[in-house]
Amino acid sequence: MADADTRPNVLLVLTDQERYDCSARDGPVADAVETDTIDHLSATGMRFEQAFTPISICSSARASLLTGQFPHGHGMLNNCHEDDALQPNLPPGIPTFAGELDAAGYDCTYTGKWHVGRDQTPDDFGFSYLGGSDKHHDNIDDAFREYRAERGTPIGEAELEDVIYTGDEPRDDGDGTFVAAKTSIDVEETRAWFLAERTIDAIEAHAAGDRDNPFFHRADFYGPHHPYVVPEPYASMYDPDEIEPPESYAETYAGKPQVQENYLAYRGVSGFDWDRWAEAIAKYWGFVTLIDDQFGRVLDELDERGLTEETVVVHASDHGDFIGGHRQFNKGPLMYDDTYHIPLQVRWPGVTRSGAVCDAPVHLHDLAATFLDIGDVSIPETFDSRSLVPLLETGGDPDALATEWPNSTFAQYHGDEFGLYTQRMVRTDRYKYVYNGPGVDELYDLEADPAELQNVIDHPGYADERRELRTRLVEWMDETGDPNRKWVPSVLRAAK
Structure with a gap:
């Protein structure tokens, strides 16, 4: 009889556009938003305080997570579903953590949002897809539509209240982007509930199987990405009158790239006052708590099936959301922590210490190598x-590691439907430098200015820091084969 495979199971719960500060260790937002499940995961595992996405746009970030590469490596530089997609699918044969785990004997399953390829599905990369996608992002199946129809509330027939749209008329659906609303459906009819249910079904199936091989299950929730549409009790859980503006709401855009102010009009929020933002934020927070509660149902299922002690649980988000930070909506060519700083918690029974906090800077796509390491699988050179x-x-x-851990993270952006806009970023615990191809560069002293309001790129007192960060960026571009290394370094070296 062959030896039993003792490698741990892995459950990855990835949210869509969840801000770091909603479940941070402290701060006004963390104190206000109820995230009992994520808090429990942090208390029983490890919280990463300095985790960052390599790019704040869905397809690109998710492709990085899958391939373990920065976007310029895998080539999916913007969203794959739009007409302006630079690369609608990942290149054939590109190594992915799921493909490697599948080949190494893991039973890999997937529920929920995909958004990593216009003509590709999770089944093309080592997963068995169990349903839950939607038309806008992938149209992989119609499972949720059928589920809603069976419950008597087909999608599109729910009543909406407190509706917010971008543009001049916030209650008018004739123009603008759908931002937020309260829906009349029950919690059991939300996509969040449905995806949790599909994940619970997957865990149940794994538990009922022969269990000779470990499983890797990925549950990708839709949200808290806009539109922030939530039912009661979540729709009225947070009172807009009690929400205070973030420090970055005082943004003037003085000394910043012009594209940032342009984005207010492009996103249709130039006329939003604080009352409207507070109303939207209240729904966003309700969405965060709704998903957190469904995540709790999934962890309860692990407990009930006796799988908790043999399962690594990871929670992260592809990127954050402005939702009023710097008075912005959604995301774009603005490399602020609102969209680049992400939540990350890992619980590995018998390995992680309960309540541990890691301040080392890490990337979202470091999880690709982590999953392979957990599964005792070689990490591809790519x-x-x-x-x-x-x-x-x-x-x-x-400091306890055998080799030195890097003290900076890197990121990039290539534009979206507004047009291409090359950016690169290097961030340490104290400073952030942003290279903006068509605009003024940015430098922030995060200790003196955590809200990133003052661009000190031309301040003579930061000359040494500016030079050091530019050098780091050039070195990273060389190390990772960034195509822009052909000409950007000469620009940075010539800059004062």
Whole structure:
């Protein structure tokens, strides 16, 4: 009889556009928003305080997570479903963590949002897809539409109240983008409930199987991406009158790239006052709590099936959301922490210490290498990611590692439907430098100015920091084969 496979199961719960501060350790937003499940995961595992996405747009970030590469490596530089997609699908044969795990004996399953290829599905990359996608993002199946029809409330027939749209008339659906609303449906009829139910079904199936091989299940929730449409009790859980503007709401855009102010009009929020933002934020927070509660149902299922002690649980988001930060909506060519700083929690029973906090800077796509390391699978040379397992094993202390851990993260952006706009970013615990191809560069002292309101790129007192960060950026571009390394370094070296 062959030896039993003792490698742990892995459950990845990925949310869509969830801000870091909603479940941070402290702060006004974390204190206000109820995230009991994520808080429990942090208390029983490890919270990463400095986790960042390599790019704040859905398809690109999700492709990075899958391939372990920065976007310029896998080539999916913007969203794949739009007509302006630079690359609608991932290149054939590109190594992915799921493909490697599948080949190594893991039973890989997937529920929910995909958005990594116009003509590709999770089945093309080592997963068995179990349903839950939708027409806008992928149209992989109609499972949720059928589910809603069976319950007697087909999609599109629910009553909406407190509706907010972008543009001059916030209650008018004739123009603008749908931002938020209260829906008349029951919680059991939300997509969040449905995806949790499909994930619970997957866990039940794994538990009922022969269990000779470990499983990797990925549950991708839709949300809290806009439109922030939630039922009661979540729709009225947070009172807009009690929500205070973030410090960055005082943004003037003085000394910033012109595209940032342009985005107010482009997104249709130039006329939003604080009352309208507070109303939208209240629905966003309700959406966060709704998903958190469904995540709790999934963890309860692990407990009931006796799988908790043998399952690594990971929660992260593809990127954040402005939702009023810097007075912006959604995301775009603005490399603020609102959209680049992401939540990340990992619980690995027997390995992570309960309540551990890691301050080492990490990337979202470091999870690709981490999953392979957990599964005792070799990491492909194509990966630009670093396994987090050593940090998990040492309580999150980078000084306890055998090799030095990097003290900076990097990111990029290539534009979206507004047009291409090349950006690169390097961030340390204190400073952030942003290279803007068509506009003024940015430099922020995050200790003195955590809201990133003052661009000190031309301040003589920051000359050394500016030079050091530009050097780091050039080195990273060389190390990762960034195509812009052909000409951007000469620009940065010539800059004062």
